[in-house]
Amino acid sequence: MYPIDFFWRAAARWPGNIAIDAPEGAIRYDALAAQVAALATALNALDNTLQSRVGICAKNSAEHIVALLAVLACGKVWVPLNPKSTRPEIRRIIDATEPSILVLDTACAGLLEGAAGARIHCGSPPPGQSSVAALIAQHAGASRPAFALPQDATQAIKFTGGTTGLPKGVMQPYRAWMTNVSNQIHAWGFDEHERYIVAAPITHGTSTYLLPILAQGGCHVVLAEAGAEAVRTAFRERGGTVCFMPPTLVYMLMALPGAARADFPCLRRLIYGGAPMPPEKIREVRAFFGPVLGTTYGQTEAPQSLTVMRPEDFEDERNWAAVGLPTWFSDVAIMAPDGRLLPPGEVGEVVARGDLVMSGYWRLPEKTAETLVDGWLHTGDRGLIDERGYLYLKDRLKDMVITGGFNVYPVDVENALGQHPAVHECTVFGVPDEKWGEAVQAAVQLRPGQHATEGELIAFVRERLGPVQTPKRVHFHASLPRSAVGKVLKTAVRERAIAPDAPSVPSAPPPANESTANPS
The missing domain is CATH 3.40.50.12780 (ANL, N-terminal domain)
Known part of the structure; x- marks a missing residue:
């Protein structure tokens, strides 16, 4: 057959x-x-x-x-x-x-x-x-x-x-x-x-x-x-x-x-x-x-x-x-x-x-x-x-951030950051850092009409996860870059974050009827 x-x-x-x-x-x-x-x-x-x-x-x-x-x-x-x-x-x-x-x-x-x-x-x-x-x-x-x-x-x-x-x-x-x-x-x-x-x-x-x-x-x-x-x-x-x-x-x-x-x-x-x-x-x-x-x-x-x-x-x-x-x-x-x-x-x-x-x-x-x-x-x-047989993903092997000798799984930070009422979607990644080896950073897309500062989001995560997993920087995007099937392109976000003079200005996501996901 x-x-x-x-x-x-x-x-x-x-x-x-x-x-x-x-x-x-x-x-x-x-x-x-x-x-x-x-x-x-x-x-x-x-x-x-x-x-x-x-x-x-x-x-x-x-x-x-x-x-x-x-x-x-x-x-x-x-x-x-x-x-x-x-x-x-x-x-x-x-x-x-x-x-x-x-x-x-x-x-x-x-x-x-x-x-x-x-x-x-x-x-x-x-x-x-x-x-x-x-x-x-x-x-x-x-x-x-x-x-x-x-x-x-x-x-x-x-x-x-x-x-x-x-x-x-x-x-x-x-x-x-x-x-x-x-x-x-x-x-x-x-x-x-x-x-x-x-x-x-x-x-x-x-x-x-x-x-x-x-x-x-x-x-x-x-x-x-x-x-x-x-x-x-x-x-x-x-x-x-x-x-x-x-x-x-x-x-x-x-x-x-x-x-x-x-x-x-x-x-x-x-x-x-x-x-x-x-x-x-x-x-x-x-x-x-x-x-x-x-x-x-x-x-x-x-x-x-x-x-x-x-x-x-x-x-x-x-x-x-x-x-x-x-x-x-x-x-x-x-x-x-x-x-x-x-x-x-x-x-x-x-x-x-x-x-x-x-x-x-x-x-x-x-x-x-x-x-x-x-x-x-x-x-x-x-x-x-877990003991019941359920699979929990942490991240891609290469996406894990090692900062100051500690392993940070971006998905854990994303889950915490996503609880903030102003955050529509986010992604977390590591960038080279002279002091820590790698530094945790995040990129967010805010909900329409919502506002949040970088300091506010950093404090929000720190309260929930502690200092090691807290992003050192938060970058704001009007619309996070995506692949043709709607996946956030973490590599593109990371490259933009480490570019000289990378902006970090809060801005709203696109209108709700804009098709960023390319569904067909």
Whole structure:
């Protein structure tokens, strides 16, 4: 069995269910299955080599979903290309993976200029080039392609974000995708009544929810526009029941003018990921949305669901700083630098093994050997596991600040700073210091209309954590710099902080309807 088989089975069981609800119209399961089979046949006609790569560079759309499913259906390897990325970065990924076929929005053509590979356009193509719709029509009535590959064969090559070093192509095998589908369905209880709001990019975390929802006969609701207002409208008017999004977008939904729980009448699962949510934010979100909040911990090397925190886990406030319990088919442990597995309560590197773990980095055997050691994936995260089995993250190994001989975990300081009523969001980091080796500093984004001084915030943290963990400086940002998927770019914040004459002037965050999270 392969990941695509979850979809084929659902199409046979729920042929009349709506699989995709897009602005241009609804697509039933039986129609979607026919489209996927036709496009998969077309991809094989263009290149019949098993495991050849197909790059997809497109915004969220029904055709994007069809193209991705078609890649899975014909034994090829999906290479997601973020349309919000830069041309050099896109070209670097293409040069590394050598896709023979490129699926793209016409608006993304400039990003792919000069790259080899047959082009298939979502929407209307330029003269002389093909489109998804035309290929589906050309191969209408085609049977599903058949192929045979081992479970360790590669299903996708997804590149790491690159905020902590040179991005690497992670080879996600079939077994990892099968495991993720099982974990998501088990954790969230998806069923045929699900309506998943496609708010975050398909090229990133949203992709891990496509098959779990489809496997259970649910529907993906595609938005016509990006941004918090569009997401709220989809929940209010199109019956959204579940969504995955970065914390930033959650906060933006709550800050929209007139926002109320009534805007989300059918919501039963609000899953955040990609960045931590401090305990005080968890309190605010639960007060607004009710007991629907959940989260997962994973990384590109172990996609999405090494651990899960379900809404019922959030009922216990002891768990608010945790990222959940290990999921099926995965072992999660804490390891000392000498390779010893540590007992509950001790801090070390988070390691994992099992079916969810990648097979390696694309054409980087040395990096693979550094990261996969004796079957354990070294995540680069520091954390601890308590006596109940819950995982608590401290920070990236390289993000830990050693100041005056003491270890300071930025997440602890961020959690304290985030309790201040004027702080909308914050990040904490270390900078070189002649006296202390490293000095703890922070960058904050204030709530609209709120004011706080540097001295006030420093005193606030000192009262809660003591002098060692208290920031020596606080830098104020109108809007913290973020990646294309909403993560705060700690490296960029740190570089700005250590620049000569770095400003430290309080200023308000952007308006609540400004989409800093790039949800699609």
